[in-house]
Amino acid sequence: MENKPKKIITPLVAIKKAEAYCAYQERCQQEVRDKLYTLDQDPENVDGIIVQLIESGFLNEERFAMAYVRGKFKQKQWGRVKIKQGLKFKKISDYLIKKALSSIDSEEYYQTLKTIAEKKHSEIKETNEYKRKYKLIGILVSKGFESDIVSECIDELLLHEK
DSSP states (O other): OOOOOOOOOOHHHHHHHHHHHHHHSOOOHHHHHHHHHHTTOOHHHHHHHHHHHHHTTSOOHHHHHHHHHHHHHHTTOOOHHHHHHHHHHTTOOHHHHHHHHTTSOHHHHHHHHHHHHHHHHHHOOOOSHHHHHHHHHHHHHHTTOOHHHHHHHHHHHHHHHO
């Protein structure tokens, strides 16, 4: 097996690739930075390209955070805790995380939690009432919902069940 020589990508080509990468879907700075490093760009070039992408509107952390929150909540039905962890992993600032999470409607959030709780409650095969309750709590907390809201929702669900 022979090793092919690595194709050298100029900063101009890297900018075009980064623009296409950002145009495809919302990206955060860290994703673009990682992409540019896979294109063997120097750290100085990477910083310059990121600045250019921000100035030309291809890259916007706030827009990314809002899209991320909207997508993870509406599509994947994640709770705030899991969404926050995902944004922190992408190195989004605490200010933007807080701002993006505040865009979730509280009533819609609780209704989503309630819907998931009802569905999962009916799927759990456990016969012991306490084990069943704690399995449900575990499922909902792992989806990223806050434990106090989960407890409130489950208490309400079990009250109506009796």
